Amino acid sequence: MAVLYNGKRNHALLTINEIFHSIQGESTHSGRPCVFVRLTACDLRCSWCDTPYAFTEGRKMTVDEVMTQVGTFGCGLVELTGGEPLLQREVYSLMDRLLAAGHTVMLETGGHVSIEQVPQPVIKIVDVKCPGSGESQRNHWANLDRLAPHDEVKFVIKDRADYEYARDVVRRHELTRRAAAVLFSPVHAVLDAKTLAEWILEDRLEVRLQLQTHKYIWGADVRGV
Ligand code: SF4
Numbered sequence: 001m002a003v004l005y006n007g008k009r010n011h012a013l014l015t016i017n018e019i020f021h022s023i024q025g026e027s028t029h030s031g032r033p034c035v036f037v038r039l040t041a042c043d044l045r046c047s048w049c050d051t052p053y054a055f056t057e058g059r060k061m062t063v064d065e066v067m068t069q070v071g072t073f074g075c076g077l078v079e080l081t082g083g084e085p086l087l088q089r090e091v092y093s094l095m096d097r098l099l100a101a102g103h104t105v106m107l108e109t110g111g112h113v114s115i116e117q118v119p120q121p122v123i124k125i126v127d128v129k130c131p132g133s134g135e136s137q138r139n140h141w142a143n144l145d146r147l148a149p150h151d152e153v154k155f156v157i158k159d160r161a162d163y164e165y166a167r168d169v170v171r172r173h174e175l176t177r178r179a180a181a182v183l184f185s186p187v188h189a190v191l192d193a194k195t196l197a198e199w200i201l202e203d204r205l206e207v208r209l210q211l212q213t214h215k216y217i218w219g220a221d222v223r224g225v
Pocket residue numbers: 042043044045046048049050051052082083084110
């Protein structure tokens with residue numbers, strides 16, 4: 001039976017790829033236990049995407065069912081990820097419910113959908129797509145004007161051209177001043193982290209080199225961790 005919330009039952013449906021408890025592998029919250037709610041579907045096709053199984057695989061769940069499953073883990077931190085979570089209208093109900101239940105809520109978004117309606121307390125990790133992704137023409141630049149001080153901006157970097165693009169965006173939009181962190185993440189097994197580190201140091205960039213911790217703990221291709 002649907003759970004009562006504000007006196008109402010919530011039967012709104014989301015398509016969910018997976019819900020699991022793991023260690024946060026990205027952002028400044030890396031290393032923290034976290035429940036991940038992966039929503040199905042994405043309208044981008046980044047060349048290096050590591051979750052293509054989330055494009056179509058999933059099952060319908062009510063917001064109440066998602067809340068119940070999240071609650072079983074007894075974990076304060078919850079991340080909504082995908083796919084692209086903002087493609088599903090009911091994700092906003094889920095955010096409201098998670099916040100009302102006292103969770104710290106993070107949102108990983110591809111950066112091509114407006115973040116305008118995301119509740120302010122949600123910590124948004126907003127991608128800016130570099131040319132190597134094949135999707136840089138889809139960046140929704142207005143999102144960079146909507147960042148809250150606790151939000152973070154992520155660039156996934158495949159090669160030197162991506163690095164220079166990211167560097168120029170960071171400078172042009174003064175992102176190190178406007179976000180809690182600017183994350184430069186090398187494409188796993190494609191760009192050497194050491195090379196990226198050297199470029200960042202050479203340019204005196206105040207960004208954060210991000211390695212995907214979960215891939216070092218469990219391996220690059222393991223799902224549900
Ligand atoms: S936005 Fe994310 S889920 Fe969508 S294709 Fe790119 S990496 Fe994959």
